[in-house]
Amino acid sequence: MAAKNTVRPRFTVPGLSLQDGQKIAEVLQTRLHSLNDLQLTLKHAHWNVVGRDFIGVHQMLDPQILLVRAMIDEIAERIATLGMSPNGLPGALVKERDWDDYSIGRAQTAEHLAALDLVYNGVISSHRQAIEKTGKLDPVTEDMLITQCAQLELFQWFMRAHLEYPSGVLEHAGAETEKTAAKKTK
Numbered sequence: 001m002a003a004k005n006t007v008r009p010r011f012t013v014p015g016l017s018l019q020d021g022q023k024i025a026e027v028l029q030t031r032l033h034s035l036n037d038l039q040l041t042l043k044h045a046h047w048n049v050v051g052r053d054f055i056g057v058h059q060m061l062d063p064q065i066l067l068v069r070a071m072i073d074e075i076a077e078r079i080a081t082l083g084m085s086p087n088g089l090p091g092a093l094v095k096e097r098d099w100d101d102y103s104i105g106r107a108q109t110a111e112h113l114a115a116l117d118l119v120y121n122g123v124i125s126s127h128r129q130a131i132e133k134t135g136k137l138d139p140v141t142e143d144m145l146i147t148q149c150a151q152l153e154l155f156q157w158f159m160r161a162h163l164e165y166p167s168g169v170l171e172h173a174g175a176e177t178e179k180t181a182a183k184k185t186k
Contacts, residue, residue, distance in 0.1 A: 009083035014141070018083070020103060020137045025084035027133050028141065030126070031092045032075045032086055038123050039068040039101035041102040043122060045116055051108040053162065064155045071148045073177050103178045113159045116174035120156035 046061040076086035096175025099122060104115045127149045135142040163171045163185070175181035 012083040013138075016082070021082040022084060024048060024060075024134050024141050025079045025082040025140050028079050028082075029074050029084075029087060030096075031130050031145070032072060032088060033078065033097055033132060034040055034123050035068055035072045035075065036088060036090075036093055037097065037099075038119065039065050039072065041119055042068065044102060044115070045104070045112045047113045047139065048057060048106045049109050050106060051110075053109045057109045057113065057162070060158060064158075067151055067155075074144060077167065078144060103180055107125070107182060108185070109172065110163060110185035111144050114170075114185045115163050115178035115180035117159055117163065117170070118175065118178050119174065120152060124156065126153050127152060131164070 009022055009025075013017055014099055016024070041147070042061050042065045045057060046065065049057050049061075056185040076088060079086040102115070103118065104112055107115075127145060131142055131145045131149065134145065160170060165171070172184040175184055
């Protein structure tokens with residue numbers, strides 16, 4: 001659920017009704033929370049990854065974090081452009097999210113990558129749902145989300161390349177939680 005505004009929007013972008021602008025902004029608010037959570041999770045993994053391939057994974061995460069932060073800013077600015085107030089406060093994120101905190105602390109590179117793969121599954125799936133919800137109403141927002149989704153999918157591929165067997169199977173195939181994904185890599 002999107003952050004509650006105490007002020008009703010009085011404008012939106014030309015060509016959209018106030019109601020449609022508000023609907024799109026509410027969808028984008030969920031994306032804002034999701035991406036804020038993702039960048040914090042990626043930074044947490046960056047600080048807590050150890051073991052073989054440490055430096056490669058450690059350095060691979062920083063550019064992802066920077067690009068996700070840019071996505072956050074783009075989404076927040078689109079919400080404001082639509083006449084709504086973006087909410088990037090941590091309390092709102094925790095209150096309104098429908099997922100749990102990342103569950104892996106200090107761990108081997110493969111453990112973090114397998115767990116992060118599941119995180120990316122959730123973020124990308126919900127981004128695709130947002131594309132579906134906004135596409136019929138606003139092609140500008142849809143285009144922004146499509147571009148972001150393509151970048152997120154590329155980041156996920158970078159991680160999966162570390163976990164993929166030559167047969168194309170992922171080490172953590174079938175895992176449903178971050179913890180089980182991490183355990184399958186040991």
